[in-house]
Amino acid sequence: MLLSAYTKEFRYNLKLSYPVILGMVGHSLIGLFDNIMVGQLGTAELAAVSLGNSFVFIAMSLGIGFSTAITPLVAEADGENNKANVKAALKHGLVLCTILGIALFGILLFAKPLMYLMKQPDEVVELAQPYLDMVAFSLIPLIIFQAFKQFADGLSETRYAMYATFLAVFLNILINYLLIFGIWVFPEMGIMGASIGTLLSRIAMVVFMWWLLQHKQKFHDYVTHYNFKDLHATVIKKIMKLGFPSALQMFFEVAIFTAAIWLSGVLGKNPQAANQIALNLSSMTFMVATGLSVAAMIRVGNQKGKQAYLELRRIAKSVFLLAFVLSVGFALFFFLFRNELPKLYLDQNDLKNLKDNTEVLSIASQLLLVASIFQITDALQVVALGALRGLQDVAVPTYITMVSYWFIGFPISFYFGLYTDFGSQGIWFGLLAGLSSAALFLYLRFNYSSNKLIQTQTTA
Template sequence: MNLKQYTKEFSYNLRLAYPIILGMVGHTLIGIVDNIMVGKLGSTELAAVSLGNSMIFIAMSLGIGFSTAITPIVAEGDAEKNDNKIRSAFHHGLFLCTILGLVLFGVIVLAKPIMELLQQPADVIALAKPYLDWVAFSLIPLIMYQGYKQFADGLSLTKYSMYAMIMANVLHVGINYMLIYGIWIFPKMGIIGAALGTVISRIFLVMFMHIMLSRRNDLKRFFKNFSFDEIKKETIKKIISIGFPSAMQMLFEVVLFTASIWLCGNIGKTSQAANQIALSLASLTFMFAMGLSVTSMIRVSNQRGLQDFKNLIVVARSIFLLAIIIETVFAILFVAFHNFLPHIFLNMENTGQILDNSEVISIASKLLLIAAVFQISDGIQVVVLGALRGLQDVKVPMYITFVAYWIIGFPISYYLAEYTELKAQGVWIGLLAGLTSAAIFLYVRFHFLTKKLIQNSLSNS
């Protein structure tokens, strides 16, 4: 193995990845800003936002997972210089994303009674329900935005989603600040203000994206003359055949993390708050791996379109290696600052909550030590998953992720949380086990497929 052939790909990988990473960090920051601003109101409000967002997060993962089907088709069309393929993937993808956004909004609004079944505290549920109605509505513009984003990513135009996300975030922080605390002429709306801030910023997000892309001269041809007559059954089927398993893969992972929120909620309020802090920080660093995962999907799709399978392996492995290096750096930072980081999320001046807060910090700092190791497994599994999506191999990875998270990971989390002294730490040990098995199985799958592709191309030549 010649290390140089992989490291020479690093700079191009990072050029493609950094705008995606910043855009993804933007997604996560919307949640973190809500948590920090709402956390200043009190721990019940923070628990309500955490509970509401756990349901939104599940719906969001389905929408984002499904929309990733657009990128490999567009990237392959881009390598083949096939405009019809690109236009068709974009139009059908956007059409399906809009429908999916409406469906997810409806499902979340109807699913509110689930909160009672999960035996969450009554005062938390009372606050979470109205918050959830508004944030559920924001899924419609968010999933539509994903249609535009995946189209631009497929053309390797990864900067536009970053610009749109930065503008939406600036707007979000400003609106949140005014509506949560009642600044200037605005009423003090508490967590409903946080929800409205999310809705307004996401509507602007999709508008920014449309305006920026449709004004580019070289993209105008993809935006002209859209008509429903162009919508073809076979193209819809193709996008769904890639999008549905991709959405399921994302769902299996996100529901596992959501289950961790509920398990910690059953243990107690301080465990739930500590879990939320550790999860917020781990989600932030995971976005770096997510950015590399999209890069892996784009570059592997390009090489597949060019039928250059030898280079495809080099490109993919260079991204895997980069992900391991970056996540290891974060792991070291988590270990070094595990006692300090939880303080950022809590108001330690509030004397009424000093006991609760001290307990939250003690639990969260221990969770961050496990999160340090699990970053690396999480990073590997998501970049390999991106490469497999680039190969348009989505069904087998769907089964692999199900087994890793739900047959291996969740039972360990559940057992350690409910039946041992480990409690919240036990939940996270289960998460680590699930992610590590996913990383190993998915890499084996990638190795098997690429070996087969090279053998086939040699026997055909």
């Protein structure tokens, strides 16, 4: 097939994915500005936010991963022009996401004592505990928001979640500025001010998202007049069958990055702070790949509903190609600017912390060198996962992610990080190995599953 058969889809792929990309970048900007503002307080405060968020990220991965089950179900029903199934997917998804959000909040509260068992610096743990309480509670509105977002994505309307996220970014920056540093009549609360900013911005985000959808004719009937007493076990089981494997897939990936944070903490507060800087920067570009993954999930789900399997495969490959092109550009960017980017996070005029800041900048630069390499494989693995979710093929990919990250990646991170002179860079060698393995095997799985659908249709 000619290259133009794939490149001609780039425009529509970007049209679908750019609001998701900007929305996800918005989520990352919340973390970016949190880190930049908190970084002005000192490396211990920055490490505390990193440690607290490491717990939240694990729980968040389960909630967001579970909510992705809504998108392929809505996309498939939309492809079939079945409006009743679209509304059922949203209604049941909202109920399940709310329950899951509350459960994850409770689990995080009980998990707090684990911080003392993780060999983290005492001053970091003391700062991280109260910060975690507030940010953990913010998971409830965040996961409810995800249910609305995934529903809108499934209908190929990806820009509304972007609008809500932009509002959250603005509110988060404003509240952070007022409460972290005690501007005007507001109290100086340090990192607790950052946690309050996160909570309030996420509440505003879900309220605004619901208001937007309710006032749009296309969505109005789907998001109003619910009868939550009328729930069907078959729909719940279908969402859970897709949602829990998807949650585990995201959990396995996020957990290995979280393990990198914890391993860095064993090395000391400066390696942990450097890890947070590099992780925050690399997550910004990962959001682009995540947007393309959503585009793959939507378009594959639509074609599956239409049973147009040859077209499904061509469209999916066009997203793979676009992800590859963009990730090569990001790889070059990180490689060329690896020494300059970390300077955004620390006050280089702070003579009191000059030694610590210099060490953090040096380590972060080394980590960005590794990150420049795994930009490509990280993008390809998440797009392949999106395409597989569009096919509603989630069981085997879950095993692939588990093996890639925890049987291949983590042992390498553990050994090279703690038992060699590579230190923090050795931890990221494991991330590179895990992401590369996942990219290879997930692509092979999509190739197998899509070919199987075509062969079955041909022989029927």
